[in-house]
Amino acid sequence: MDALLAELTAIAGPEHVLTDPDLVAGYTTDWTRRFRGPARCVIRPADTGEVAAVLIACARHGVPVVPQGGNTGLVGGGVPGSQGAVVLSARRLRRLDPVDALSAQVTAGAGVTIAELRAHAARAGLEYGVDLAARDSATVGGTIATNAGGIQTIRYGPTRAQLLGLEAVLAGGSVISRLGGIQADNTGYDLTQLLAGSEGTLGVITAARLRLWPAEPPTLTVLAGVPGIEAAAAVAAEIRSLLPGLRAAEYFEAPGLALVRAHTSLPAPLPREYPAYLLADAAASEDDTERIVVLASLQEAAVAMDAQARARLWAYRERHTESISAAGIPHKLDVALPLGRLAAFRAELDEVIAKADARAIVFGHIGAGNLHVNVLGPDRDDDAVDDAVLRLAAGHGGTISAEHGIGRAKAAVLHLSRSAAEIEAMRAVKSALDPAGLLNPGVLFAPS
Ligand code: FAD
Ligand code: MLT
Ligand code: ZN
16 A cells, blocks of 8 residues: 555545545546546545545645545536546535524535535525535535536525635645634635635635525426527516516527437427427416416416426426436536627527537526537547637627536636636635645646
8 A cells, every 4th residue: 555545544544545446436537427537546534634634645745636525517627637636525524503593504514415405404494595406416515616506596696605604624734714604704815705616726625604595485487488599588587577586597498308308208398399498486476477477478388386396397407417418428518698698699609519510409597697508529528619619608708617617628718718817816826825736736727
């Protein structure tokens, strides 16, 4: 056994240091199967002290560390690059304190899943503001590290908006902890927000203090067939003006629906087929149904109020990711645009995809201007289509990462969304906190 492995085994115990290729495999290939890399081992520390000891040992041996949560990330940030790294799985950091009802806050360990956190909040009559289809595996730590968005971003904001404080271990092994839940705290640099969206490059998040929201009354779900993306955005805006409690406004198109139906055997959602669909979720009463039906009669729509019927409509949207992956290894391009530019971007996207001799499945969180362009066809390592789509989004005043992060997938094109001065400042922060560059090298910044 090499010296580092012996030290790691002494820290976490032999059952939590994995080297068997069969056991390690699930940690070294990402959810999409597009990104993978070798690991020296996987270590699963039990608490913050063990995380610190792991980082100190790896620093002493000059070995890179890749923090990982549920491994549901879609940009290759949670798996090693070409260098053999230690994968630090935070899944055993499962602290979950009682909900503080007075402040509507909770402290959760990095390894708690979003589904567990949401259920915990619901038992106290409160709601955690972030929800996403990966809820059963995605973790508190991973969603903070990626600043995950999801299906309720238009209502509650992304993960960073839920974050009141966190505990993390920095590259040298020092622990920063701000879990007191003080909302009014204006004391210098906000390290909590600096770590949100840092994708494992600045520290290992071990716990967080999170805001909760009053649980909203039962929700109404509408699935409307529309002629295209412009109409979908317009109908979403109309619904928002009718129902102030709009929680989600999601979009998908006929090719994505066809893949979902082929993969899941779900029946057609509406009697007729449409080029595109809008799925909206609102906190609404029975009375609101009337108003929505009048509006939705402009199009054909299905309206659901009970939980089971709503889940049936949501399945057409939420099962896109797995259905696309069942058809191939997608190039997942997560862009956002000003709402007024969506239609122009969408039209030009077809030309870009046609030139690449590929096919694109487009869906996303249209209320936030966020489209997921999933390209099937090009080889895993062929970035030409990624580059063209991301340049197109940037050219329309959009961003190359709305909610998934930069990861390894987009590190080489960070400059499309950030100026040279911004990248220089970001690199300065990285070198100050991780001078040896051992935390997630190759993620966020391309090797220089
Ligand atoms: P991982 O995939 O394990 O890691 C992601 C990144 O965070 C990596 O860079 C990793 O190094 C870092 N990281 C993980 N844990 C820590 C930690 N404790 N400390 C420091 N860094 C850490 N994303 C959205 O934003 N919105 C969606 O709607 C959405 N839907 C999805 C649906 C499906 C079916 C799938 C498969 C994915 C979806 N995602 C979505 C992407 C993914 O779920 C999110 O990026 C999520 O935040 C990743 O969490 P994770 O725990 O799986 O992190
Ligand atoms: C989603 O909104 O469903 C996710 O971000 C997953 C994906 O992009 O495939
Ligand atoms: Zn998404």
